[in-house]
Structures are given as C-alpha cells and as structure tokens.
Amino acid sequence: MTTFTNARLVLPDQIRDGSLSVAQGRIAAFGGSGADVDLEGDYLIPGIIDLHTDNLERQTQPRNNARWPSRSALLTHDAQCAAAGITTVFDALCLGDIGFGKARNQTFEDAFVDLRALLPLGALKSEHFLHLRCELPAPEMPGMLARAIDDDRVRLISLMDHSPGLSGQYADVERYRQMRRDEGVAEGELDTIIAELQDNHHAYHGPNRAFVIAEARQRGIPLASHDDHTEADVARNAEEGIGIAEFPVSLAAARAARARGMRSIAGAPNIVRGGSHSGNVAVLDLVREGLLDALASDYVPASMLEAVFCLAAREILPLPAAIGLVTAGAADIAGLDDRGRLAVGLRADLVQVRVYEGLPVVRSVWREGVRIA
Structure with missing residues (x-):
C-alpha cells in the first residue's frame, strides 16, 4: 500500500486537507499510516480524461512540409499527455x-x-482510446470506418462536415479562403478545392451520415455531433439518437443541446486564449450558463489543467466543479465509471499540482498507482 500524505485532496464537492492510500492500482482509503509520498501541501486531483485531442496530428506534421515518423510521433504525443x-x-x-x-x-x-503494436508492449504512459472523427463528405470515409470500428479501443465517434461555405467550422467560406491562403494555397487551386468539397458534400453527406449512425448504434458506441450552429442542427441530431454535442459554435446551439438532454464538450484552449481562434462562441459563456459537461484539450494537452484553474481563479466555478469538467464530467460522457473522481474503489489515476503565480504546474502523475510522469 502507498500513502499520499500532506495533500489538498480535490473531491467532487470540496477540497480537504489529508491523505489517501492506494493498493493494487485502486484508491483504498482516505487516510493511512504510511508516509510514502509527501505531496508538500500540493493539490491532488483525479487523472485528467481528454475526450478529444488532435495533438497526434501536430506531432506527425510539425511543419507543413515535414512529416515525422509515425511511431516516434505517437510516443511524443503520449509523453506530452502524461x-x-x-x-x-x-x-x-x-x-x-x-x-x-x-x-x-x-x-x-x-x-x-x-x-495496436505499442499497447501490448506497455510502451505508452497514458491509457489510449480512439475517437473516430468521421468526415461525412469524404467518399473514402466508410471504408476507413469499417476497418477500425470493431477495435475495442473505439469508444467515441463524431460526425463532422467541414465543407467550406456549407456547414461546420468553415461555414464562412471567406474565413476558410483566408486560412488556406495563409497556408500558401494559390487562388486557382483554392477554387478547385472548394468546388470539389462542396460537390462531395452534396453527393456523400446523406448516405455517409446514415452509414455511420447505423454502424455506431449496432455496436453501442456513443455518437457526437460536431460544430453545431443552429437549433435545427441540434434537433436533427437529437432525433437521430446523437447524445453528445461536441464544440457547439453558438450559444443557441449549446442551449438547444442542454434543453434536449445532450451532453456538451468544448475546447479548453478557448478558455486559456480568452476566446475562439475561429470566431465561435466563447466557452466561458457556456460555463457561466451551466451548458458545459466536459472540456477537451482539442490541440494543446496542457490547456485542460490551465483552463480549470482559470475558471476557479476568476470565480466562475469553485475549483472542485472546474476540475470535474476534465475528470468526472468526461468520465460520465465516455461511460468510464472506474475513474474521474477521488473515491474509494476507483482507479488511482492521480495528479499532483502546484500553483506558481497563478499558473498550475503538474509535478507528478500516477496511473493506477504507478508513476508515469
């Protein structure tokens, strides 16, 4: 048994000074006789659960024209998450x-x-699941989904349509044009890309959407919508059994999702940066209205911890409730009932945090009682 002493334990509804004991990878008790790990008065929170991260993409393509070896990129991504x-x-x-x-x-x-190769070797620090983001206008998507969907690591599927000028994050076609110009895409090539993507939307969105929903339902995999704009978007999703609104881009969509009993996920970088990088709703507004169930890192793993301490520092949420957005709330959405809270019998996924001049810093991390960072 290992005892973590001199801790500020962040429980679901309070912060309590004390100690916590771990045995066989689980939280065994609050209190304990040993003094194996002295946390020096730091916060002890549950391990963070990230339902959506694109960070692996950033490691595989650190620059536009520089692709990194995939396995090395995965190990780097894993280390950054831990x-x-x-x-x-x-x-x-x-x-x-x-x-x-x-x-x-x-x-x-x-x-x-x-x-699939690295998991049996124990080479990864964090526990990895798969969130398959299905781009509905893409003709090749169904075949890709068919190859992956029966893997037991697939725990979440989201429906996306980023067709410029038509839907999703790029509904504003001029914003899309400017983004691609900044990437160096020539105007003539850009016209071709937009025309092809819009044609694909009209040809494939409907049948691909029906295919993904049917395949996920058959296997009981939770479905999320992505970048909902309007109440009509949300209504259609709810009627088709989609229970999660991921990254709603307007306050109206987030309110509609809550009214229909859907869970909502938003990006932590939006809070850290003080707003959306693409002109969408400020996540702080969703939190103030009680419309948010979980935060995800989106593209910066460290943003999750910083965002929740920001919410607490600005007195938008008490710290336990803010921590819940990246722990218990995420666990509930994913159906992971063995983690996400400091409670006897749950996994000893633990994070030691100290605040330096307002900035939370991870000092140590344990997964099932074993230190990984």
Whole structure:
C-alpha cells in the first residue's frame, strides 16, 4: 500500500486537507499510516480524461512540409499527455480527406497500426482510446470506418462536415479562403478545392451520415455531433439518437443541446486564449450558463489543467466543479465509471499540482498507482 500524505485532496464537492492510500492500482482509503509520498501541501486531483485531442496530428506534421515518423510521433504525443496530467486520452483521428492533401488520412492509418503494436508492449504512459472523427463528405470515409470500428479501443465517434461555405467550422467560406491562403494555397487551386468539397458534400453527406449512425448504434458506441450552429442542427441530431454535442459554435446551439438532454464538450484552449481562434462562441459563456459537461484539450494537452484553474481563479466555478469538467464530467460522457473522481474503489489515476503565480504546474502523475510522469 502507498500513502499520499500532506495533500489538498480535490473531491467532487470540496477540497480537504489529508491523505489517501492506494493498493493494487485502486484508491483504498482516505487516510493511512504510511508516509510514502509527501505531496508538500500540493493539490491532488483525479487523472485528467481528454475526450478529444488532435495533438497526434501536430506531432506527425510539425511543419507543413515535414512529416515525422509515425511511431516516434505517437510516443511524443503520449509523453506530452502524461506530462499534462492526462491519464486517459481519446486520440481523435480524422477519417476522410477535406482538402488537406491526405495527411490526416495517413495519420489515421499509421496511428491505428502503431497503437495496436505499442499497447501490448506497455510502451505508452497514458491509457489510449480512439475517437473516430468521421468526415461525412469524404467518399473514402466508410471504408476507413469499417476497418477500425470493431477495435475495442473505439469508444467515441463524431460526425463532422467541414465543407467550406456549407456547414461546420468553415461555414464562412471567406474565413476558410483566408486560412488556406495563409497556408500558401494559390487562388486557382483554392477554387478547385472548394468546388470539389462542396460537390462531395452534396453527393456523400446523406448516405455517409446514415452509414455511420447505423454502424455506431449496432455496436453501442456513443455518437457526437460536431460544430453545431443552429437549433435545427441540434434537433436533427437529437432525433437521430446523437447524445453528445461536441464544440457547439453558438450559444443557441449549446442551449438547444442542454434543453434536449445532450451532453456538451468544448475546447479548453478557448478558455486559456480568452476566446475562439475561429470566431465561435466563447466557452466561458457556456460555463457561466451551466451548458458545459466536459472540456477537451482539442490541440494543446496542457490547456485542460490551465483552463480549470482559470475558471476557479476568476470565480466562475469553485475549483472542485472546474476540475470535474476534465475528470468526472468526461468520465460520465465516455461511460468510464472506474475513474474521474477521488473515491474509494476507483482507479488511482492521480495528479499532483502546484500553483506558481497563478499558473498550475503538474509535478507528478500516477496511473493506477504507478508513476508515469
């Protein structure tokens, strides 16, 4: 048995000074006779659960024209997650090209193989699940989904449509044009890309949507919508049994999701940066209205811890409730009832945190009682 002493235990509804004992990878008791790990008055929180991270994509393509070896990229991504206090990570892999040169498709193909190879070896620090992001206008998406969906690591599927000028994050076609110009795409090539993506939307969105929903329902895999704009978007999703609104881009959509009993996920970087990088709703507004169930790292693993301490420092939420957005709330959405809280019998996924001049810093991380960072 290991006892963590001199801790500020962040429980679901309070912060309590004390100690916690761990045995066989589980929280055994509050209190304990040993003094195996002195936390020196730091916070002890549950391991963070990240339902959506694109961080692996950033490691596989650190620069536009520089692709990194996939297995090395996965190990780097894993280490960054562990260092950020994330003990459970849902690798969000895109299925289907949306005009970015097939790079995302390659990331999926490589990561799917690499995860299956590395998991049995015990080479990964955090526990990894798969979040399959299905791009509905992509003709190749159904085949990619069929190859992956029966893997037992697939725990979440989201429906996306990033067709420029039509739906999703790029509904504003001029914003999309400017983003691609900044990436160096020539105007003539850009016109071709937009026309092709819009044609694919009209040809494939409907049948692909029906296919994904049917396949997920058959296996009991939770479904999320992505980038909902309007109440009509939310109504359609709810009627088709989609229970999660991921990254709603308007306050109206988030309110509609809550009214229909859907769970909502938003990006932690939005809070850290003080707003959306793409002109969408401020996540702080969702939190103030009680419309949010979980935060995800989106593209910066360290953002999750910083965001929740920001919420507490600004007195928008008490710290236990803020921590719940990256622990218990995420666990509930994913159906992971063995983690996400400091409670006897749950997994000893633990993070030691100290605040330096307002900034939370991860000092140590344990997964099932074993130190990983």
